[in-house]
Amino acid sequence: MNELRPIRSALLDVRNLHTHFLTDKGTVKAVNGVSFQINQGERVAIVGESGSGKSAMAMSLLRLLAYPGKVVSGEINLEGRDLNRLSERQLNEVRGRLVGTIFQDPMSSLDPVMRISNQMIPPIMRHLGLSREKARAEAISWLDRVGIPDAARRIESYPFEMSGGMRQRVMIAMALSCRPRLVIADEPTTALDVTIQAQIVELLKELTAETGAAMIFITHDLGLVARFAHKVGVMYAGKLVEFGPVKDIFARPRHPYTQSLLDTIPPVDQLERRRLAQIPGFPPDMKLPVTGCAFKDRCAGAHRRCFEVAPELEPRGHGHAAACWLPEGLGAGRQMERALIPPMEPAADAGEDRVVVEINNLHKHFTTRSSLPWRKPPTVRAVNGISLRIRKGETLGIVGESGCGKSTVARLLLGLDPATSGDIFIDGMAQMVFQDPSSSFNPKMTLFNIIQEPLVVTGWGTKAERETRVRELLGQVGLDESYMHRYPSQLSGGQRQRIAIARALALKPSVVVADEPTSALDVSVRAQIINLLVDLKQKLRVSFVFISHDLLTVSYISDKIAVMYLGEVVEYGPADEVFNNPAHPYTQALISAVPIPDPEAEEARIQKPLSGELPSPLNLPVGCSFASRCPKATDYCRTHKMVLKPYSKTRETACHYAS
Amino acid sequence: MLTYSFKRLVQLFVTVLGVVTLVFFTMRLIPGDPISAMAGDNLSGAALDQMRGQMGLNDPLPVQYLTYLGRLAVLDFGTTVTTKLPIVGLILGALPVTVSIALGTIFLTVLISIPLGTLAAYMAHKGNRMLDNIITGVAMVLDLMPPFWTSLVCLLIFSLTLGWFPASGTVSLDDPAMLLRRIALPVLVLSMAQIATLARITRTSVLEVLNEDYVRTARSMGWSELHVLFRHALKNAALPIVTVIGLSFGNLLNGTVIVEFIFTLPGIGNLLVGGMNSRDYQMVQTLIVFYAMIFVAINFTTDLIYRVFDPRVQF
Incomplete structure (x- = not known):
């Protein structure tokens, strides 16, 4: 036009x-x-x-x-x-x-102590010269256009009564309201x-x-x-x-x-x-x-x-x-230095291919204390019956929207929280790499002390042996030995995440759980950390659990992917198969939502974003947990619980209509 | 809300019981008792003992304590030792003076420190720390001056030298003009201790809010700085300010005792001092129960006011 x-x-x-x-x-x-x-x-x-x-x-x-x-x-x-x-x-x-402006964080961009109506209507009155009634009607029609259900009533809400997605819709309505x-x-x-x-x-x-x-x-x-x-x-x-x-x-x-x-x-x-x-x-x-x-x-x-x-x-x-x-x-020099990643060498003997982590029917429920003794306290089912297996040297990617329980799984694996029921079996030791490298270190400790801390705690080796080990670890994560005596504040975000990885590797764990390890990093640094993880996986044959909402990265780094929704695994299988040919409607929606850095391909894709938001884990649906948002859901889905069933030789999915 | 009120009621009960117990026993640790304080050196030991017996002061302490609690349970607060007047009546009579001083102080403090703190925050937000530094400096000096000393200095300057305010004179609600002139200096003295503190808290919390994203959102919608400051920033900054005002009420109860004594005002602070001097157990205990109840009531009101400023506060 x-x-x-x-x-x-x-x-x-x-x-x-x-x-x-x-x-x-x-x-x-x-x-x-x-x-x-x-x-x-x-x-x-x-x-x-x-x-x-x-x-x-x-x-x-x-x-x-x-x-x-x-x-x-x-x-x-x-x-x-x-x-x-x-x-x-x-x-x-x-x-x-x-000029209208929309800001980054919808959680903090709206005044928390003011109703939406009081934030939206006065600017419309002022800029467009409308009466309060007309401005109000205009504001409601904008909220309606941005997809706020029941806008006439919701305009009297406070921001804290809305989800992040809804708040960003309000922010957009506000920014566009004066045309x-x-x-x-x-x-x-x-x-x-x-x-x-x-x-x-x-x-x-x-x-x-x-x-x-x-x-x-x-x-x-x-x-x-x-x-x-x-x-x-x-x-x-x-x-x-x-x-x-x-x-x-x-x-x-x-x-x-x-x-x-x-x-x-x-x-x-x-x-x-x-x-x-x-x-x-x-x-x-x-x-x-x-x-x-x-x-x-x-x-x-x-x-x-x-x-x-x-x-x-x-x-x-x-x-x-x-x-x-x-x-x-x-x-032409652009592609030169990018080497192929060799496929993992097949295990030398059968023992090398053994299962190092086994999770059976794991549950974690959080129960809030009810203020009145006779009222049943609400229970959040953060992890609701998952079973997973990780082999030696294998990387398992766990993906899902925030609130799906993926970080809870990580905490359970590390034993940071006790499980409500179910078993976790780990052959060896699990270690963790956290999302934010700037806040997961004691700022008053030198990097040497940070890395050797797990060694000291477990009484590993003599002082000299520990020092050798720290040098070796620094080398493995690509940092110079001279970094030993520095403090975390002297490092960049990427370097700190390298230290976090070195610390996780110190005790030679059989599995390293990385919870969003690259989310806080810039694109160019992210690539460095991903390359490092891929190298370590090849060299040390450590198993990784890679938890992220970034599907492209997860599918790149993982051998297997588990897709989580509301505390359950809805699809599991080899990374490339799940990514290229998803079976569960949720996985399909999730992958189609990932923007691909190629405008031609983006144009060709059918854009039908998944409607609605994650339901509250407080009252889970009776049937399939995804039924409320699933385009294919039928009455059968709403009444029957789905469990993970084999979909092909290598894959499992929890959908009635997938197989 | 009901659950919350119930919790508060339980809290009131526990607080009062604790305070009562503490005061009951500490009062009896102080050398002397009401009888000896009243009699001085005039009466013989036997006569005093007889009077003590009449008042139940010869009973073992636990018995005295339980008797006292029993009377408290039926809201019998007793009479004074010397004049045999009902204590509740005395307190109610003295209350208007103390309440006038307290409310006057809060009013003056809020009136000066909130605009001052907001202005300082706004200037600091724009990179001008001048007012900021002045307030911090003045606050430090004022914090170091104890009210009993400032009271005397004020009395010396404004009453004795300049003669602006009367240093003594009867005070009653029937003569508001006189009341106002009599409480002006005490209010000034008590406010001096509070203004700087509250201005600094206001400044800090408003400055923090000014850096929030929603303030930028309001600016991006074309609102003027003044609108942003008073419609968005101050309301969001209110919680810490309300908390400090609530706490300063506590300080005030303390402060009124001192100023009422120095300025010879017939408030409940003076009753307390008198009660202590005459070792009037009943009087002191009742006053302390009264103070404890005021404390809990102020906490309760502060919480209710939170809800007015922040809809996220749930009970």
């Missing part, structure tokens, strides 16, 4: 935007000369890792930066007006009216589950297409970009290093950073597994002046000129532009 209408000038024209954070330790140049244009109705994704300045850039557009952030210079032309020259009062007529020309969405789905993310993305797509609003979409998820955007801007160290149409960017990226970033994502087609690309080094310190290209130290194609002069964003045809001295970036 919008393409047919002749567009004279761009809706938003940003020129040479500079944003600085004036901290005590120096000026952080977060945004360093960004220029781009957005036409009406266009969806532009801005991608980049944390610290690339993408959020600072987006917040600069409406001057929503918190102290000490400040827009230093640049033009922000919205429909011909320079927002950077407007007074605060004038800008308040633009905020919410011409803005432009919507800024800052990582709007990052805090949500993959199925809810798919729903929200579809919703944003529909609504912006309907209202003709343009959109800036800030994200670090390249898959989402492929699903969503018309155009992509890639940011690095406060600058746009590449900008162009989405298909062009994915098919022919020209900047080495974009190229490497795309190669760090586990591929969907995993017939032959290759190591993921790694981007060595760290982004530059934005407090220090940069001579030449900011990416030169991490770039395989860097040459003398890169160290002297910074390349500007130059056109590469078809609206594509890149800031690199090399016209094709890394070019």
